Amino acid sequence: MPQAVRFDKYGDVDVLEVREVPAPQPAADEVLVRVRATGINPGENAIRIGALHERWPATFPSGQGSDLAGVVARIGSAVRAWSVGDEVIGWVDTRASQAELVAVPAGNLVPRDPGMPWQVGGALFVAGTTAHANVRAVRAGPGDTIVVAGAAGGVGSLTVQLLRHAGATVIGLASEPNHAWLRDHGVVAVTYGDGVLDRIRAAIPQGVDAFVDNFGDGYVELALELGVAKDRINTIIDFAAAARTGVKNEGMQGSANADVLAELAKLVAAGDLDVPIAATYPLVEVRAAYRDLMNRHTHGKIVLLP
Helix, strand or coil: CCEEEEECCCCCHHHCEEEECCCCCCCCCEEEEEEEEEECCHHHHHHHCCCCCCCCCCCCCECCCCEEEEEEEEECCCCCCCCCCCEEEEECCCCCCCECEEEEEHHHEEECCCCCCHHHHCCHHHHHHHHHHHHHHCCCCCCCEEEEECCCEHHHHHHHHHHHHCCCEEEEEECHHHHHHHHHCCCEEEECCCCHHHHHHHHCCCCCCEEEECCCCCHHHHHHHCCCCHHHEEECCCHHHHHHHCCECCCCHHHCCHHHHHHHHHHHHCCCCCCCEEEEEEHHHHHHHHHHHHCCCCCEEEEEEC
16 A cells, blocks of 8 residues: 555644555546655644644644655546656645655646656745745836845745846845855845844845745844835745734745746756755655754755655
8 A cells, every 4th residue: 555644633743654545546637646756845834733723724634745746657537638657746735745646636737847856846836836926926026126034945945046037136034054055046145143134234225125034033024124115025924924014925826826837847947947955855754854844944945755
């Protein structure tokens, strides 16, 4: 029997188990994918501990995961776009991708370019479409100066690149070990922490037009102190600050589709979008992978390899 990640109650990483489960049966409009790589994301951690119960409650036993890359193993009776053996990247909305086999709606998949590493394909959907939504939310364009908090993380590292593609000058807040990567990607690197307001003003004395918060922990207030208009501040994580101040908290929803995923995949294949992989873990080490993620100091994405 295939293996999959499961948990039976809210809790820390110790509630996660890798179990043998019955093989999923694809519906008429689905394909069965043998997963080669599946990314992990902070939102999954928040769901598992119950922090998002009011917004996205879990039903038990619950699986985990959205992102995936793999090979089509079976097709549903109504599927015409895919064949057994096709290499694909995509996502599910069923919290099920952290598994050896997963049933995926045929419309949630795009072809994997042969040059794209499996771990990159498996990490692209959630972080990539969230980064795409960040760019849209702050209306980034040529001539803008935009600060990105959490600039070297899974979402941040893609956000800064997409902002640069949009023509913006980008200030990336990150720890010093990540500054070289940011500079190599055309980003002005600034160390976060005490005194960051003064460091931003010194780096960009002409002022800031927009602010993207991928980290929380007071960055909405920092953006307002920099004089950024509320409708050009987007936080993907600090829902309380957004409700309190009226800034945006647009997530991936408006960008979470196959067209955007295909666009991102083309950028990756062309060498125009770098998806840093911080670490990979076998599926059975899912607890270690999430402990790594929870340290909040990874550069890029962490990926499970079933």
